[in-house]
Amino acid sequence: MTRTTEANVPRCAGCGIPLQSESQTRPGYVPESSIGKEVAVCQRCFRIKNYNEASSVTVDQDEFLKLLGSVASTDSLVVHIVDLFDFQGSLISGLQRFVGNNPVLLVVNKIDLLPPVTNWNRLRNWVQKQAREEGLKVADVVLCSARRNIGFDRVVEAVTAYRGDRDVYVVGATNVGKSTLINRLISDYSDLKRELTVSRYPGTTLDAVHIPLDDGKNIIDTPGIVYEWRMSEIVPRKDLAALLPDKPLKPLTYQLNDKQSLFIGGLARFDFVEGERQSFTFYLAGSLNVHRTKLERADELYADHKGAMLSPPSLEDLASMPPWTRHRLRIPPNAQSDIFISGLGWIQTNGKQGATVDVHAPRGIKVMLRESLL
Template identity: 75%
Template structure:
C-alpha cells in the first residue's frame, strides 16, 4: 500500500479493502450517488462500510440501488460447477413470490436445503407438521427438489437450531451458498450462522428494505470453507417490490397475522388500502378469510359502488399509499378466478398476502392488482 508523507492514503486504504463489510459491494469514494460510496469521514472506521449500509444500520433508511440481474444470474449459474450445499431461504408469507424460479437448473446436482422463514407470522394454532407437508408439495410444484425442509423464524430464533444442525449434516466439507429473493430474512439468518460457525467479528447489513446485500459476501468458516451470502433476487411480481418505501410497513407484517373473516354475499367488494381489490362476483353466501398485515386498512363495499368509491377516495380513505404514489404504480389488471365446489384454496397475491375461500359451493372472484403482480390459486396453507 502506497504511503504519502509517511501516512497511509485514505484513498488507497479504502481501495485495498475493496468491499463493504456490510453488503459486499465494491467500495468507492468518488460518486456519492452510486453504490459503494464511502464518505471521507468514514474511511478510517473498522470495519469499513458503505454510506448506504451506514444509513440502514443507524437510521433504518436504505437508498434504492439498481443491480444488474443478468450478472447475478450468471453468478448463480456458477454454483453448478462447485461442490456446495445450497440453502434456499423463502418467505412463508410470500412463498410463491419468493421461490427462485428454475433454481434447480442453476445448482446442478448440489443438494438444496429449503429454509422457510417467518413462521412467527402465522397464527399460533398452526399445525406445523401439516404446514411442512404443504411446503414440500408447493416446492415440488415449483420444480424444486429439496434434501429437506426446515421451518424457522430468524427473528424469534424459532427452529434455528434445526437449521444449523441440518446445514452441518448436509454440507460435509463443502461451502454453503445462501440464496433467496430480496427481503426474505436472508441476512438475518446469515448473521446467526456466523455466530455458530465462524469467529468473524462482523455482521452483514440487515434491513426491512429490499436489496440490502449488493454483492456476494464470502464469510470464512473455521474449517477453511465459506458461507457465501448472495444478493437477493428482485422479483417485480411482488407487490412489496413495487410500493413506495413508506408503504412497506403496512404490507409487510412484523407481528402474527390476525385472520379477518367476512361473510359475503355475491357482488360485494373488499379493498386492501388503495393497493388491491377483491370482488366476490358470483356464488352463494359464504365466508372468506383474509391473511394480510394488520397495519393494512381493509374496506368492504358493494361492487356497484366500488369504482366510484375508488376514484373518489383512493389515497385517503383507501390508503396507503397516497394518491400521488398510486399514480406512480402500474395500472390495475383484473384476474378472474373460478373456485371449484368443495375445493380448499387460497387466492394468493404476492407481497400482499392471501384470501382463504371457505365455501363449499364454489365461487367466481376477481382480483385487481398492479400489472405484473403475481396472482394465483393454490392449495390452502392453513
C-alpha cells in the same frame, strides 16, 4: 482519491459491494479516511443500520444470474431461504437449473406470523408439495423464524448434516430474511466479529459476501433477486412497513353475498362475483385496512377515495405504480384454496359450493389460486 485494483479492492463489511471514495452517488461510497479500515461499512449500509434509511441504489440482475449460474460448477450446499408470507412470490424460479447436483436445503422463514395452533407437520408437507410443483428438488425443509429465534437450532443441524466440508451458498429473493439468518450462522460457525446489514428494505445485499468459516470454507451470501411480481417491490418505500407484517397474522373473516367487494387499502380489490353466501378469510398485515362495498359501487368508491380512505398508497404515489388489472378466478366446489396475492397476503376460501371471484391488483403482480396453506 483512493484507487485500487480489482484484485485487492476492499469490500463493505455489511453488503459486500466494492468500496470506493470517488463518488457519493455510486454504490460503495465511503470517505477516503475509512476505506483502508479493516472493517469498513459503506455509506448506504451505515445509513440503513443507524437511521433505517434506504437508498435508491440497485444492482443489475444479469450480474445476479451470472453469479447464481456459477454455483453449479462448485461443490456446495445451497440454502434457499423463502418467505412463508410470500411463498410463491419469493421462491426462485428455475433454481434447479442453476444449482446442478448440489443439494438444496429449503429454509422457510417467518413462521412466527402463523397462529400458534398451526399443524407444523401439515405445513411442512405443504411446502414440500409446493416446491415439487415448482420443479425444485430439496434435500430437506426447515421451518423457522429468524426474528423470533424459533427453529433455528434445526437450521444449524440441517446445515451441518448436509454441508459436510462444502461451502454454503445462501440464496433468496429480497427481503426474505437472508442476512438475519446468516448473522446467526456466523455465530455458530465462525468467530468473525461482524454482522451483515439487516434492513426491511429490498436489495440490501449488493454483492456476494464471502464469510470465512473456522474450517477454511465459506458462507457465501448472494444478493437478493428482485421479482417485480411482488407487491413489496413496487410500492413506495415508505409504505413497506404497512405491507410487511411483524406480528402474528390476525385473520379477518367476512361473510359475503355475491356482488360484494372488499378493498385492501388502495392496493387491491376483491370482488365476489358469483356464488352462494359464504365466508372469505383474509391474511394480511394488521396495519392494512379493509373496506366493504357493493360491487356496483366499487368503481365509484375507488375513484372518490383512492389515496385517502383507500390507502396506502397515497394519491401522489399512485402515479408511480402500474394501473390495476383484473384476474378472474373460479374456485371449484369443496376446494380448500387460497387466493394468493404476492407480497400482500392471501384470502382463504371457505365455501362448499364454489365461487367466481375477481382480484384487481397492479399490473404484473402475481395473483393465483393455490392449495390452502392453513
